Amino acid sequence: PIETVLQMPSPAESAAEEKKQKPPHLQPPPYVHHFDTYSLVQDLEKGNFKYGQSVELMKAMRSILAENLGVARDGLVSKSNVENETYLFRAACSELKTEIQNNRKGEMEKMRAQRTQLQHEVDILTQKMTQGIQSMKDDLKGLFDDRKMNVKMEQRTMESRIQELNYKITVTLNSDARSDVESMRWVLTRRAALALVIVALAVLGTLRYTAYMTQMQEEERKKLAQSH
Structure with a gap:
């Protein structure tokens, strides 16, 4: 009833009584009304709500408000904590x-x-x-010079061999030609001697035949002369 609500002790008196009944470390914080509960109940009654409904609505609103305030209080951080956290954060940064x-x-x-x-x-x-x-260039240059000298030596050796071969060929050809000339001379000499012998024999034969014919003519002349 409204009389009970109106007869409720104030938060200060309730806190004083609780302090007397409980040890100091177990005493809860004083109960604080965050709005005018009596005026809210009267306004709800004027809004066609019954007295019991108005009281229950007031209690529900008070409980919801207290719960939300507790959540907000738990979520809030004091300025000193914020400054400390800011200082620590800046120091860490x-x-x-x-x-x-x-x-x-x-x-x-x-x-x-x-x-x-x-x-x-x-x-x-x-x-x-x-x-x-640089070393490779020097080595290549040395190899090139050595190869060039070797090529020149080989060329000179080849030229000397060619000259020697030409000399041998010339000597061989000269000796062969000389042998051929001697052989040809001997053959020609033999043929000339044989031809002279044949000519001499022919001349002798001709002379004998001429002498024989002359003798025969003389004998015929003698016979003709004797016959006349």
Whole structure:
């Protein structure tokens, strides 16, 4: 009933009584009304709600409001906590930034050292390659000169062999020609001697035949002369 509600003690009196009954560390916080419950009940009754319904609606609204306020209070953070969290966050960010800068600086130094080492190795390899190319050029030049000299020596040897072969061929041809000439001379001499012998025999035969014919003519003349 409304009389019971009106006769409810104030939050201060309820807190004082509870403090007397409970130890200090178990005393709950004082009950606080966040709105005028009596005026709300009267307004609900004016809105065609019964008294019991108005009281229950008021209690329900008070419970919902208290629950929402508790949730909001639990979710809220005090200014000091926010400042502490902000300070810690900024300190962590500053520390992280410093660490990142140090790591980046260390990585840059490491990369610079690696680049210097790589450049040094590249210079060494370039120098070795240049020396190798120069040595290869010298070797190739030496091989080319040796080959050129060998070719000249082979050419000279070939020319000397050709000259020697020409000399041998010339000597052989001369000796063969001389032998052929001697053979031809001997053959011609024999043939000339044989021809002279034949001519001499022919001349002798002719002379004998002429003498014989002359003798025969003389005998015929003698016979003719004797017959006359």
